[in-house]
Amino acid sequence: MNVLGSNIIKDVERLPKELINKFVPLATANISDVMGRFRAMDFTIQSMNKPGVHLVGSAITVRIHPTDNAMVHRALDMAQPGDIIVIDAFGGRENAIVGELICHYAMARGIAGIVTNSPIRDSLAIREMDLPVYARGKTPRGPLKEGSGEINTTISCGTVPVNPGDIIVGDDDGVVVVPKQDALTVLEQTLLIQQEESAIIKEIYATGEWNRKWLNNLLHKTK
Ligand SMILES: O=C([O-])CC(=O)C(=O)O
Numbered sequence: 001m002n003v004l005g006s007n008i009i010k011d012v013e014r015l016p017k018e019l020i021n022k023f024v025p026l027a028t029a030n031i032s033d034v035m036g037r038f039r040a041m042d043f044t045i046q047s048m049n050k051p052g053v054h055l056v057g058s059a060i061t062v063r064i065h066p067t068d069n070a071m072v073h074r075a076l077d078m079a080q081p082g083d084i085i086v087i088d089a090f091g092g093r094e095n096a097i098v099g100e101l102i103c104h105y106a107m108a109r110g111i112a113g114i115v116t117n118s119p120i121r122d123s124l125a126i127r128e129m130d131l132p133v134y135a136r137g138k139t140p141r142g143p144l145k146e147g148s149g150e151i152n153t154t155i156s157c158g159t160v161p162v163n164p165g166d167i168i169v170g171d172d173d174g175v176v177v178v179p180k181q182d183a184l185t186v187l188e189q190t191l192l193i194q195q196e197e198s199a200i201i202k203e204i205y206a207t208g209e210w211n212r213k214w215l216n217n218l219l220h221k222t223k
């Protein structure tokens with residue numbers, strides 16, 4: 001029986017890899033724009049890697065108390081290649097929940113990245129690794145391993161709800177969460193925005209002008 005506070009849900013419905021891979025060339029800012037400028041994690045969730053990082057994959061969610069990462073270790077064993085482990089540690093500031101051993105194990109298992117609203121440690125090693133890691137700062141103080149928490153329930157990370165199987169995308173700006181039921185629409189609309197923005201940049205350089213109808217309309221209204 002699943003007991004609230006210690007649920008471990010093994011079955012995750014994942015979107016097809018071909019659909020998830022189509023998010024690779026997309027910028028998080030444009031993805032967030034098509035979701036009403038919502039569903040971007042707040043600025044506290046920062047890349048711990050070198051600039052140029054890109055994270056794309058399917059969410060496995062973990063909820064833990066802010067000092068205890070035992071459930072993260074359970075989730076590492078359950079995750080499949082291409083999964084991203086997204087951890088809700090209640091935004092704790094006191095203990096690092098992820099370190100380099102966890103990251104090496106994740107890489108060896110083909111896990112696509114880790115996102116947590118807690119600090120990490122072993123940050124120099126993680127910075128040099130090819131595993132994208134997003135976190136809320138760093139501290140040498142390590143986690144306890146006592147065991148409570150949930151895997152694959154709905155969590156909140158960086159003020160955004162995350163469900164197992166949602167598409168997670170990260171770049172140098174931060175992380176966005178695409179609800180799995182909206183993935184195709186978000187993909188199509190983001191591709192359109194990217195084309196529009198490329199056309200705007202070309203026009204700016206070609207003409208020296210930036211035609212912003214919305215601004216004219218706004219000035220009109222406030223007159
Ligand atoms: O002790 C832990 O679980 C975190 C850590 O430092 C590591 O994974 O290297």
Ligand SMILES: [Mg+2]
Nearest residue numbers: 099100101122
């Ligand atoms: Mg360590």
